[in-house]
Amino acid sequence: xxxxxxxxxxxxxxxxxxxxxxxxxxxxxxxxxxxxxxxxxxxxxxxxxxxxxxxxxxxxxxxxxxxxxxxxxxxxxxxxxxxxxxxxxxxxxxxxxxxxxxxxxxxxxxxxxxxxxxxxxxxxxxxxxxxxxxxxxxxxxxxxxxxxxxxxxxxxxxxxxxxxxxxxxxxxxxxxxxxx
Amino acid sequence: xxxxxxxxxxxxxxxxxxxxxxxxxxxxxxxxxxxxxxxxxxxxxxxxxxxxxxxxxxxxxxxxxxxxxxxxxxxxxxxxxxxxxxxxxxxxxxxxxxxxxxxxxxxxxxxxxxxxxxxxxxxxxxxxxxxxxxxxxxxxxxxxxxxxxxxxxxxxxxxxxxxxxxxxxxxxxxxxxxxxxxxxxxxxxxxxxxxxxxxxxxxxxxxxxxxxxxxxxxxxxxxxxxxxxxxxxxxxxxxxxxxxxxxxxxxxxxxxxxxxxxxxxxxxxxxxxxxxxxxxxxxxxxxxxxxxxxxxxxxxxxxxxxxxxxxxxxxxxxxxxxxxxxxxxxxxxxxxxxxxxxxxxxxxxxxxxxxxxxxxxxxxxxxxxxxxxxxxxxxxxxxxxxxxxxxxxxxxxxxxxxxxxxxxxxxxxxxxxxxxxxxxxxxxxxxxxxxxxxxxxxxxxxxxxxxxxxxxxxxxxxxxxxxxxxxxxxxxxxxxxxxxxxxxxxxxxxxxxxxxxxxxxxxxxxxxxxxxxxxxxxxxxxxxxxxxxxxxxxxxxxxxxxxxxxxxxxxxxxxxxxxxxxxxxxxxxxxxxxxxxxxxxxxxxxxxxxxxxxxxxxxxxxxxxxxxxxxxxxxxxxxxxxxxxxxxxxxxxxxxxxxxxxxxxxxxxxxxxxxxxxxxxxxxxxxxxxxxxxxxxxxxxxxxxxxxxxxxxxxxxxxxxxx
Numbered sequence: 001x002x003x004x005x006x007x008x009x010x011x012x013x014x015x016x017x018x019x020x021x022x023x024x025x026x027x028x029x030x031x032x033x034x035x036x037x038x039x040x041x042x043x044x045x046x047x048x049x050x051x052x053x054x055x056x057x058x059x060x061x062x063x064x065x066x067x068x069x070x071x072x073x074x075x076x077x078x079x080x081x082x083x084x085x086x087x088x089x090x091x092x093x094x095x096x097x098x099x100x101x102x103x104x105x106x107x108x109x110x111x112x113x114x115x116x117x118x119x120x121x122x123x124x125x126x127x128x129x130x131x132x133x134x135x136x137x138x139x140x141x142x143x144x145x146x147x148x149x150x151x152x153x154x155x156x157x158x159x160x161x162x163x164x165x166x167x168x169x170x171x172x173x174x175x176x177x178x179x180x
Numbered sequence: 181x182x183x184x185x186x187x188x189x190x191x192x193x194x195x196x197x198x199x200x201x202x203x204x205x206x207x208x209x210x211x212x213x214x215x216x217x218x219x220x221x222x223x224x225x226x227x228x229x230x231x232x233x234x235x236x237x238x239x240x241x242x243x244x245x246x247x248x249x250x251x252x253x254x255x256x257x258x259x260x261x262x263x264x265x266x267x268x269x270x271x272x273x274x275x276x277x278x279x280x281x282x283x284x285x286x287x288x289x290x291x292x293x294x295x296x297x298x299x300x301x302x303x304x305x306x307x308x309x310x311x312x313x314x315x316x317x318x319x320x321x322x323x324x325x326x327x328x329x330x331x332x333x334x335x336x337x338x339x340x341x342x343x344x345x346x347x348x349x350x351x352x353x354x355x356x357x358x359x360x361x362x363x364x365x366x367x368x369x370x371x372x373x374x375x376x377x378x379x380x381x382x383x384x385x386x387x388x389x390x391x392x393x394x395x396x397x398x399x400x401x402x403x404x405x406x407x408x409x410x411x412x413x414x415x416x417x418x419x420x421x422x423x424x425x426x427x428x429x430x431x432x433x434x435x436x437x438x439x440x441x442x443x444x445x446x447x448x449x450x451x452x453x454x455x456x457x458x459x460x461x462x463x464x465x466x467x468x469x470x471x472x473x474x475x476x477x478x479x480x481x482x483x484x485x486x487x488x489x490x491x492x493x494x495x496x497x498x499x500x501x502x503x504x505x506x507x508x509x510x511x512x513x514x515x516x517x518x519x520x521x522x523x524x525x526x527x528x529x530x531x532x533x534x535x536x537x538x539x540x541x542x543x544x545x546x547x548x549x550x551x552x553x554x555x556x557x558x559x560x561x562x563x564x565x566x567x568x569x570x571x572x573x574x575x576x577x578x579x580x581x582x583x584x585x586x587x588x589x590x591x592x593x594x595x596x597x598x599x600x601x602x603x604x605x606x607x608x609x610x611x612x613x614x615x616x617x618x619x620x621x622x623x624x625x626x627x628x629x630x631x632x633x634x635x636x637x638x639x640x641x642x643x644x645x646x647x648x649x650x651x652x653x654x655x656x657x658x659x660x661x662x663x664x665x666x667x668x669x670x671x672x673x674x675x676x677x678x679x680x681x682x683x684x685x686x687x688x689x690x691x692x693x694x695x696x697x698x699x700x701x702x703x704x705x706x707x708x709x710x711x712x713x714x715x716x717x718x719x720x721x722x723x724x725x726x727x728x729x730x731x732x733x734x735x736x737x738x739x740x741x742x743x744x745x746x747x748x749x750x751x752x753x754x755x756x757x758x759x760x761x762x763x764x765x766x767x768x769x770x771x772x773x774x775x776x777x778x779x780x781x782x783x784x785x786x787x788x789x790x791x792x793x794x795x796x797x798x799x800x801x802x803x804x805x806x807x808x809x810x811x812x813x814x815x816x817x818x819x820x821x822x823x824x825x826x827x828x829x830x831x832x833x834x835x836x837x838x839x840x841x842x843x844x845x846x847x848x849x850x851x852x853x854x855x856x857x858x859x860x861x862x863x864x865x866x867x868x869x870x871x872x873x874x875x876x877x878x879x880x881x882x883x884x885x886x887x
Contacts, residue, residue: 013372013379013401015782020243020796024227026195030795042810045401045842123191129230130241132376134383150387 001074001119005128006144007049011135012036014047018127018136025115025126031103033079033112034127049136051127052077052099052112060091060100060111068109076116080109192229197221200229203661205245206304206643207785209350209527209653210375212237212245216644216663223664225252225644235725236355236652242376244785247794252644252664256793257625259668262637269627269637274669274679277636282683284619284635285321288591295572296591298325298581302598303333303535304786306648306660307713308698309673310531311546311705312690313596314539317572319564319689320681324572325590328540329598331578331874332605334532335541336494337525339872340503344511344755345523346748347710348548349655350533352522353486354728354740359384360520363391363482365424365475367417367506368492368878372401373782375526375653391478395420396492397777398807398849399842408475411844412465414777415764415879417493421505422761423461424476426453428512433480435514442747443511445756452758464761466844485515490526492779495877497765497867504757511754517743527653529786530643534651537711538702542575546702547709556709563705565689577873579604579866582613592619594680596673597640601629602787602855605864605875606830623676628789629855639670646672647695649721655742656726657716674698707732710748764879765867768846772828772881774812775847778860779878788853804858806835807849808884813839816886826850827883831862834887848882 014036022032035050058077061069068084069091071077080091080100087107091100100111115125124138131137192215194200200215213234217227228249230239251257261277262269288296299317303310310328317326334350341348358364358381371378379402382392386405394406395417403409412420428434429450439446458469458476465472479485487510493502507523515521527533539546539560546563549556551574561568576584578600584590586609593614604610614620614633622634631637644663651657666672671679674695681690692698696718707714715731715738728738746752768774783801784791791797806824818824822837826848835850843849850860865880 010405011379011383013376013782015242015373015376016800017241017243017246017376020246021241023796024246026193042839043841045399045404045840047401118193121191121193123193124230124239126230126246129232129239130246132240132242133372133379154387154389 002122002140003119003138004141004144005051005054005114005125006137006139006147007051008135008137009048011133012047012049013133013135014038014045015132017130017132018049021126021130022112026117031110033099033101033110035098049127050097050099051136052114053097054114059094059096063090063094065090072116074120076114076119077111078113078116079111082108085109192232198226201661201663202231203644203663204650204658205241206248206530207244208375208530209532210237210377211530211650211652211658212241212377214241214245216249218663225249225663236654236656237377238380240377240380243783243797243800244791245377247796249644250794251790252642253667254626254793256627257667257670258627258637258639259670260639261669264635277638278679278683280636281621281680284592285684288618292591294322295324295589297321297323298584298590298593299323300578300581300593300595300598300600301326301328301535301540302596303328303330303529303531303540305531305535305597305673306646306650306695307531307534307538307657308648308695308702309597310535310540311538311702312674312677312698314546315564315689316677316681319566320677320684320686322570322572324542324575325581325584326540326575327542327578327581328535329578329600329603330529330532330536330540331872332495332603332877333491333528334525334536335872336496336499336869336874337489337503338536339500339869340507343500343871344504344507344757345516345743346750346754347742348536349729349742350527351524351654352516352742353520353524353654354656355381355654357520358382358486361385361390361484361486363393363479363485365393365479365485365487365509366402367395367420367489367502368494369488369490369526370396370398370400370402370492370779371490371526374490374528374780376782378526391482393475393478397844397847404842407478408471410465410467410471410475412467413844414775414847415496416465416761417496417502418498418505418759419456419461419464419761420467420472421502421509422453422456423458423465423472424479424509425449425505425512426456426461427458427473427476428480428509429453431476431480433476434512438514439512443754443756444751445758448758449508449756452760479509480513484518484521485510485513486521487515487523488526491528492878494525495874496879497869497876498762499869499874500871501757501759504759508757511756516754517741517745519741522742524653531650533653533655534649534657537651538706542577547706547713548711549709559708560705563701577868579868579875580873582610585613585616591617592621593617594621594623595630595634596623599628599630599787599789601633602789602859602861605861605866605877607859607861608831609866623673624789625670626789626793628787638676639668640676641666641670641672645670649699649718651729652726655728657713657721657729658726659718659721765876766829766865766879766881768881772883774882774884776826776828776863776880776882777847777849777878778852778864779849781851781853784851784853786853787855791853804835804851804854804860805838807838807840807843809841809843809845810839811845812848813837816884818886823887825885825887826863827885828863828865828880830865833857833860833862848884
């Protein structure tokens with residue numbers, strides 16, 4: 001796998017296309033494994049997509065007493081293996097992003113596996129393919145670096161205020177400003 | 181194992197035992213490119229794959245697009261004709277259903293004349309079908325009463341464009357050029373929810389520094405990302421546009437050379453907008469003076485700008501004026517006919533563009549020919565093989581058809597691919613009108629709210645079961661492919677119209693075996709008209725990623741950019757709008773102190789007949805609600821999820837409250853995709869624009885009561 005998932009929260013328009021598309025991915029049994037949240041529904045319509053971060057040292061896997069959560073060579077953290085999973089739901093408590101969910105009917109955990117059947121062949125996951133605003137992208141590392149550089153420049157030109165809103169006042173100075 | 185199809189460097193996933201069929205989404209005017217996954221063994225549609233090589237959307241799909249395929253083999257599809265017996269629908273054979281239709285149609289025509297029948301069309305269908313609906317009404321039934329649901333959607337844009345530019349094509353530029361635009365001025369368009377796959381182009385442009393100005397009473401997901409959000413009071417678009425024109429002139433942003441050589445009425449317009457100072461504009465619209473000035477500077481200073489608008493500005497009783505004024509903003513900046521700049525309206529329905537050009541409107545014939553023009557009548561009569569005298573005279577607009585029913589002049593109606601029981605304003609009046617009909621036929625693939633009123637329901641097909649072309653919001657004619665055979669005994673609309681025409685003794689005019697034959701006749705019918713499709717063929721569409729009309733001959737490349745040299749008016753010059761500002765038809769009063777506006781949510785499409793039957797979409801947004809600003813809510817002691825009763829002069833309904841600061845304090849918002857007691861159109865005002873005959877869905881006065 002040569003590509004990486006890249007999220008740009010500000011672009012999210014809250015359409016939940018990614019969730020609908022996630023249900024369409026092979027083996028997902030019509031259950032989405034990514035989520036879209038509102039920052040603060042009262043204040044604004046700003047939403048953000050929540051995907052598995054595919055942590056390098058994933059809490060879900062670390063707290064699994066049955067070693068049911070496998071990590072592929074490329075670092076993709078998979079759903080719990082059915083034959084090993086004991087249904088203890090430790091993973092759902094352990095994940096700081098709330099990604100693993102528990103299916104009580106099937107008695108098993110399910111989570112975003114970065115559409116491994118697609119991504120291992122460098123085909124974008126459905127969520128990244130369809131995202132109408134490019135808030136979720138499946139791109140080369142170099143492309144990400146270029147995007148970040150461009151964002152830095154734009155932030156400088158725009159005085160770090162790309163929109164009318166004052167969200168920047170809630171964010172520490174050092175946060176969200178990328179440097180080369 | 182899986183195998184891959186590589187096209188232009190992007191891989192698509194192929195599943196074993198499946199075929200990928202290239203087509204477009206069935207919903208809005210974006211007509212996003214997609215592949216439908218067809219299981220070869222069972223012949224069933226099982227899923228969707230992105231289509232990266234489609235230049236307008238490049239694989240992007242909204243949640244409606246992703247789930248669109250689920251309606252094709254849906255369990256609630258009507259698979260056999262239904263006849264109402266003792267108030268209940270009973271399945272019947274096609275023969276029996278057609279017998280009933282023939283008997284009733286002929287009886288009514290003998291008793292009350294040919295105009296006793298009427299046809300109510302739609303534009304979520306192919307050009308071929310839209311064209312045939314016009315011919316069906318006028319040739320098979322011989323009635324003047326024909327109109328379509330585009331009156332609720334696109335006709336103000338059409339009227340405004342015709343008056344200012346002389347030709348009504350929704351966009352004067354192809355969408356991929358938007359990437360190179362410097363400034364977007366959007367009025368009354370929640371693009372992010374209504375045409376989500378457009379957003380990628382705005383972001384691409386904004387990555388390069390483009391500015392975005394959005395005029396909307398709500399801070400929608402589109403307005404949220406704007407550089408300036410002009411939070412205008414619903415119904416004040418004309419004042420805002422005049423105010424912008426005032427500033428553009430005052431600050432010297434007018435392209436004098438362009439205006440002098442290509443536009444009429446400049447001096448009159450200058451005089452007219454003199455009074456619209458930012459202060460006066462602010463007083464009317466409720467937008468702060470600073471924002472108006474900032475917007476004018478951003479827009480005026482840009483080199484390549486696009487003015488865009490949608491239903492927010494159009495669905496008003498002064499919708500045509502709004503469109504004319506916004507279009508004038510693009511004209512004074514000299515932006516129409518240039519690269520990456522121009523003016524555009526977002527087509528709501530899938531074929532809102534194509535459907536309005538080809539003779540479903542009460543006063544129009546194919547190719548934008550006028551029914552009042554004897555030359556046009558002669559030409560089309562020749563194509564259809566009838567005598568010019570046989571051509572019925574113009575009828576009335578969509579909503580006015582219900583007045584005709586109430587007056588007893590229309591006795592029967594055939595509703596094709598439309599759901600006016602939900603989508604028309606003042607729906608109670610519409611429901612009552614349907615009950616007054618002697619006989620009603622509906623062709624649809626689900627039992628819609630309208631179909632429930634019918635005497636006979638004919639099972640039509642989804643977009644995946646028929647072939648044809650549509651015209652997307654850019655004016656690009658595209659190819660909808662047949663994915664599979666119709667389910668059960670359902671038939672495509674063109675076949676249904678042909679069968680009824682045969683029963684009415686007019687079969688020889690409808691001698692088609694497939695949509696391609698209709699398209700060939702349709703090409704000839706549009707030849708020489710303003711919307712000239714003559715040079716467009718199925719082969720060309722496939723080869724060239726769609727062809728832009730006008731395309732008068734097969735060696736013509738099509739017209740991606742409109743009005744490069746001259747406009748479509750008789751003198752070739754654009755007519756700048758010289759109109760002031762008028763109040764909405766209904767303004768807040770002591771009894772109804774607030775403003776109600778309506779719109780879409782991203783999960784549903786129009787009357788919701790399809791999306792409310794799609795599991796994912798229904799889970800996301802199962803019922804309508806009312807958005808209220810917390811300050812307004814505090815007047816009524818409302819908290820989130822409280823129930824309120826909204827009352828307008830027409831009716832009342834109950835809704836859940838959603839508090840949000842993303843709306844004006846004097847305005848409440850309700851989405852409109854539900855039927856019956858959940859239909860917000862019970863409350864909306866049927867006041868019509870004098871030119872376009874479009875109802876004022878977007879503004880009415882409302883009372884709020886806590887329950």
